Amino acid sequence: MVASDKTRRIEETARAIQERWGITALRKLDAVPSPEDVSCISTQYAALDRTLGIGGIPRGRITEIAGRPTSGMGTLALRIIASAQAGGDMGVYMDCVRTFDPEYAALCGVRLDRLLICRPKDHELGLNIAFDLIGSGGVGVLVFDLGAEALRGVASNAISRLLPVLAQSPCAFIFLSWAERNTDADPGEGISQHATLRLKIEKERWLHRRQDVRGYRARVTVLKNKLAPLGRSVEITISLQRGTP
Numbered sequence: 425m426v427a428s429d430k431t432r433r434i435e436e437t438a439r440a441i442q443e444r445w446g447i448t449a450l451r452k453l454d455a456v457p458s459p460e461d462v463s464c465i466s467t468q469y470a471a472l473d474r475t476l477g478i479g480g481i482p483r484g485r486i487t488e489i490a491g492r493p494t495s496g497m498g499t500l501a502l503r504i505i506a507s508a509q510a511g512g513d514m515g516v517y518m519d520c521v522r523t524f525d526p527e528y529a530a531l532c533g534v535r536l537d538r539l540l541i542c543r544p545k546d547h548e549l550g551l552n553i554a555f556d557l558i559g560s561g562g563v564g565v566l567v568f569d570l571g572a573e574a575l576r577g578v579a580s581n582a583i584s585r586l587l588p589v590l591a592q593s594p595c596a597f598i599f600l601s602w603a604e605r606n607t608d609a610d611p612g613e614g615i616s617q618h619a620t621l622r623l624k625i626e627k628e629r630w631l632h633r634r635q636d637v638r639g640y641r642a643r644v645t646v647l648k649n650k651l652a653p654l655g656r657s658v659e660i661t662i663s664l665q666r667g668t669p
Contacts, residue, residue: 458645462651465511465596466566468503468533469660476621477652480507481563481596485620486583492527496662497600498523499517500534501567504598506533513564513594516557518550518646521571528646531664549572549602551582558586558595565596572602585617622648631661639663 440644441450458546464480466473473479474606479505481487491497497599515534519541526536541559544550550568556565599615603624616622623644631639 426598429653431610456655463521463594465504465509465513467489468507469499469658471502472660475644475646475658477649480504481565482596482620482651483596484591486590486597486599486615486618487621487623488599488615488619489623490603490626490647491625492603492627495625496640496660497602497625498569499662500625500644500660501532501598501600502529502532504596505529505539505565505567506535507564509538510536510594511564514538514540514562516542516554516563518566518568520547520550520569521573523569532572534659537593547579548582551579551586555582555586555589557664558593558597559589561593563593563595565598567598567600569600570602576598583615587618619648620650621646627662628659 436449462478464476464478465483466480467476484583488499489497505517509515510533515528515537515538520543522543524541529539530536542550542551544555547570554566554568558566586597590647599619624647626643626645628641628643631641639662641659642662643657645658646654648654
């Protein structure tokens with residue numbers, strides 16, 4: 425077989441694989457997008473956007489944010505939703521643990537009229553609903569609050585099924601994992617291997633003005649980043665005042 429026939433056959437096979445599983449499933453190294461080419465959503469924290477190397481949270485990929493309750497994890501996710509909505513996107517919040525607070529979301533700048541709230545009976549149903557919503561092409565950001573439970577078995581397989589649809593969408597998929605143990609480990613089975621970006625957030629100190637608490641400082645550490653150097657960390661201020669990051 426001549427070289428041209430071999431090239432044609434592998435190119436046809438590669439195209440078939442990409443059509444079935446998405447363009448990120450198989451590509452040449454020189455086709456990997458540079459950070460400048462990756463569409464993203466700002467976190468509303470300029471220092472964190474710079475630390476991430478691409479200017480925010482990537483679209484068409486999975487991001488995991490791990491942290492303890494009240495660490496700032498949920499607030500960061502709400503700020504990202506607000507940022508996406510400011511650009512005209514619709515947001516989705518998968519509230520598996522029934523902790524979503526609409527008043528606090530509005531305080532963080534989230535437009536409730538451009539947010540869908542879903543409370544599935546389990547993670548598997550939530551991922552199936554996410555599959556349909558992301559496949560519609562109309563969702564700009566989807567936050568999936570896992571709580572303290574890890575994804576296992578069928579739910580982990582559902583993530584693999586979701587990836588090719590996500591890769592062809594404008595949606596940034598964000599998992600929130602409640603880290604009750606070492607957050608450098610994988611809090612949710614199946615997330616770590618598929619995530620493009622993994623962040624750990626930890627509360628460092630409260631900020632006071634006179635006798636009032638006005639917010640707190642939190643440290644965000646990049647545990648995994650396929651698009652820029654990892655291992656970096658940055659401090660951000662979580663404000664409890666309306667409209668202020």
